[in-house]
Amino acid sequence: MNKKIAIIGVPMDLGQMRRGVDMGPSVIRYAGVxxxxxxxxxxxxxxxxxxxxRPKRFDVKNESNLKDLEEVVEANRLLAEETAEVIADGSFPLILGGDHSIAIGSLAGTAKDKENLGVIWYDAHGDLNTGETSPSGNIHGMPLAVSLGLGDKSLTEIGGFSPKVKPENVVLIGARSLDEGERKLIREKGIKVYTMHEIDRIGMPQVMEEASEYVTNGTDGVHLSLDLDALDPSDAPGVGTPVVGGPTYRETHLAMEILAEKNIVTSAEFVEVNPILDMKNQTAEAAVALIGSLFGEKLL
Structure with missing residues (x-):
């Protein structure tokens, strides 16, 4: 990592149905990032x-089963441009969400100058749906699929190229809630996944060692996409789609510390903090603490 960080806030709440996540960037800043x-x-x-x-009406689907598509496309187009500008300026882009649909723009901007971008997707969900497979039509469940070149062209072509990443350069960590279409896609594309079964069985240190080696094999950068719902809801209650049985706060700290030691991450986003659903800003404070660990914070 270089020593310059550029923070980009994306107050997006249109990729899902629960209002409030648009305040995520503000509360992460308030927590002292x-x-x-x-x-x-x-x-x-x-x-x-x-x-x-802002749409005239929220959560309206188009004919392709995508909600609030026009506004999501435009926001991600702007984010892609801003992210690419930050990288060209020699800074590390740190993107604060907002719901996870913003990863479409961050990956479009990050991958612009990369031949083989590696991606660590730290999330309870796969985010590998398309309009055809999504039960809800929520675009925050689609950004990884979009970045692989799958889905509506108005999303996949943001930045003027597709795909942004290759399936062999992606690792999912913490998955414990996958739709059937996502399971099928993971099998078809051979995407590397560490579910909670693997984390419980071999431990977070080995998972992160293996994942780090995997995403740096032949790649020219690594993007970390961390959804706070990856953490167990007891440690991060302020998220829109909590799933019990996730990695603990401490395990996730360890994951960030290992990434810091390896010095492989070249861009990152932290998403899905919803203060309306939170308790005393606990989830935003967790996000800031994890960001600290990713950027080298140690006790001694």
Whole structure:
């Protein structure tokens, strides 16, 4: 990692149905993310928030079973441009969500100057649905599929190229809620997945060692996409789609610490913090603590 970080907020709540996640960037800032990073010696530029359009009515599906598509496309187009600009300026893009649909834009911007981008998808869900397989039509359940070139062209072609990543360069960690279409796609594409079964069986240290080696094999950068619902809801209650039985706060800290030691992550996003569903900003504070660990914070 270099020593310059550019923070981009994306107050997006249109990729899912529960209002409030658009305040995620604000509460993560309120929890002290800038101060935490500066205390670690990083030069931090907060570039403010991407502007998100508002539909006349929320959660309206189009003919392809996609909700609020037009606004989601435009926001991700702007995010892709901003992310690419940050990278061209020599800074590390740290993107704060917002719901996970913003990963479409962050990956489009990050992959622009990469031949083989590696991706660590730390999430309870696969986010591998398309309009055809999605039970809900919520685009926050589709960003990884979109980045693999699957789905509506208005999403897959953001940034002017597709796909953004190759299935052999992706690792899912913490998965414990997958739709049938996602399971089928994982099998078809041979996507590497560490479910909670593997984490419980071999432990987070080995999972992260193996995952780190996997995503750096032949790649020219690694993007970390961390959904706070990856954590067990007891440690991160302020998320829209909680799934019990996830990695603990401490296990996730360890995962970030291992990534920091290996110094392989070149861009990152932290998403799905919803303060309306939270308890005393617990989830935003967890996000900031995890960001601290990713960027080298240690006790001693």
């Amino acid at each position: 800038v101060e935490r990073l500066e205390a670690l010696g990083w030069q931090v530029e907060d570039r403010g928030d991407i502007q998100i359009g």
